[in-house]
Amino acid sequence: xxxxxxxxxxxxxxxxxxxxxxxxxxxxxxxxxxxxxxxxxxxxxxxxxxxxxxxxxxxxxxxxxxxxxxxxxxxxxxxxxxxxxxxxxxxxxxxxxxxxxxxxxxxxxxxxxxxxxxxxxxxxxxxxxxxxxxxxxxxxxxxxxxxxxxxxxxxxxxxxxxxxxxxxxxxxxxxxxxxxxxxxxxxxxxxxxxxxxxxxxxxxxxxxxxxxxxxxxxxxxxxxxxxxxxxxxxxxxxxxxxxxxxxxxxxxxxxxxxxxxxxxxxxxxxxxxxxxxxxxxxxxxxxxxxxx
Numbered sequence: 679x680x681x682x683x684x685x686x687x688x689x690x691x692x693x694x695x696x697x698x699x700x701x702x703x704x705x706x707x708x709x710x711x712x713x714x715x716x717x718x719x720x721x722x723x724x725x726x727x728x729x730x731x732x733x734x735x736x737x738x739x740x741x742x743x744x745x746x747x748x749x750x751x752x753x754x755x756x757x758x759x760x761x762x763x764x765x766x767x768x769x770x771x772x773x774x775x776x777x778x779x780x781x782x783x784x785x786x787x788x789x790x791x792x793x794x795x796x797x798x799x800x801x802x803x804x805x806x807x808x809x810x811x812x813x814x815x816x817x818x819x820x821x822x823x824x825x826x827x828x829x830x831x832x833x834x835x836x837x838x839x840x841x842x843x844x845x846x847x848x849x850x851x852x853x854x855x856x857x858x859x860x861x862x863x864x865x866x867x868x869x870x871x872x873x874x875x876x877x878x879x880x881x882x883x884x885x886x887x888x889x890x891x892x893x894x895x896x897x898x899x900x901x902x903x904x905x906x907x908x909x910x911x912x913x914x915x916x917x918x919x920x921x922x923x924x925x926x927x928x929x930x931x932x933x934x935x936x937x938x939x940x941x942x943x944x945x946x947x948x949x950x951x952x953x954x955x956x957x958x959x960x961x962x963x964x965x966x967x968x969x970x
Contacts, residue, residue, distance in 0.1 A: 734793030784827030798888035873902030
């Protein structure tokens with residue numbers, strides 16, 4: 679079973695799928711080892727890892743390359759941010775094919791004008807509803823594996839209001855999208871209304887400190903959301919932990935001890951046992967060949 683089929687199977691189960699945000703192989707491995715069923719490649723995290731804010735500054739090739747590294751490092755489905763699709767319908771077509779070829783299970787494509795902005799910042803601009811739907815239709819037609827999921831994200835709530843955001847989500851679903859992502863609802867009533875008014879599965883985005891009220895993942899499930907992403911959970915935690923560790927090093931001249939974990943134990947988190955076993959097998963085969 680490939681990862682796209684695995685994700686579809688998860689989404690058909692009663693439980694809502696929770697996918698914490700990752701931006702490299704380290705964070706992806708941690709999510710997998712923590713027992714989550716899927717991971718979400720955050721565009722904000724991918725941008726920050728390259729020294730940029732979430733202003734749509736990364737290219738399609740950079741985002742696809744990052745997704746490929748992450749997907750190869752884990753055995754759970756990866757859902758990836760694909761920004762605006764990086765152009766018109768032709769660019770969206772290539773975007774889908776590139777992500778799909780790297781083993782990504784799903785992407786979301788949004789209706790902002792490029793270069794886009796983080797969905798929880800002011801100053802967003804939208805393409806027309808017709809242009810957005812045309813991109814979604816192109817994305818659906820471009821996939822070679824029918825299990826690859828196309829998620830339609832609309833940022834219209836902040837620009838044109840909730841009614842337009844719902845209309846765009848429903849138009850995208852009618853064009854073949856597998857799931858709708860109405861970004862940045864601003865009240866609990868709006869959060870609750872989206873799964874009722876959207877004609878298909880919905881994604882909920884948890885962004886503490888953003889425009890949307892925070893919910894427990896179980897509360898989002900109770901409202902009817904099928905997929906919950908938490909994009910910034912590890913990025914924010916890691917930045918804060920690094921700030922604290924570096925401040926301690928400057929003030930004490932000692933590396934903070936942290937939780938006790940040896941070097942080899944750390945490397946085991948990233949596959950040392952498998953690589954050691956591989957080398958042992960090769961050496962045994964070489965010894966057997968020399969003995970004959």
